[in-house]
Amino acid sequence: MLSDLQNKDIINVFDGKKIGVIIDACIDKDGVITEISVQKKKFIFFTAGVIKIKWNMIDKIGKDVILVNVKG
Numbered sequence: 439m440l441s442d443l444q445n446k447d448i449i450n451v452f453d454g455k456k457i458g459v460i461i462d463a464c465i466d467k468d469g470v471i472t473e474i475s476v477q478k479k480k481f482i483f484f485t486a487g488v489i490k491i492k493w494n495m496i497d498k499i500g501k502d503v504i505l506v507n508v509k510g
Contacts, residue, residue, distance in 0.1 A: 440471070447503045448476050448491070457489065457508065 440463050448457040462475040472493050478486035489508070497505040 443474070443499070443504065446499070448474075449503050449505050450508050451497055451505050452507065452509060457506070458486075460504075461488065 444460045450457050456479055458476045458478045460474050461477045463471050464473040466472050474491050476489050476491055491506055495507050497507055
């Protein structure tokens with residue numbers, strides 16, 4: 439399941455911009471994903487860091503993208 443998610447772009451519904459791609463996930467003791475780590479979009483010579491997104495901030499998982507609600 440995680441490998442399927444890693445192939446999707448993460449898009450912020452507040453501004454329509456691509457945040458990045460999933461590089462890791464936190465899973466609780468019951469095997470449920472609680473949080474994803476997203477590598478922010480890379481620029482020419484550097485990366486912009488990693489953002490953690492709680493699972494409840496995900497609006498929709500589509501064929502090619504994951505829509506999230508992230509302010510700021």
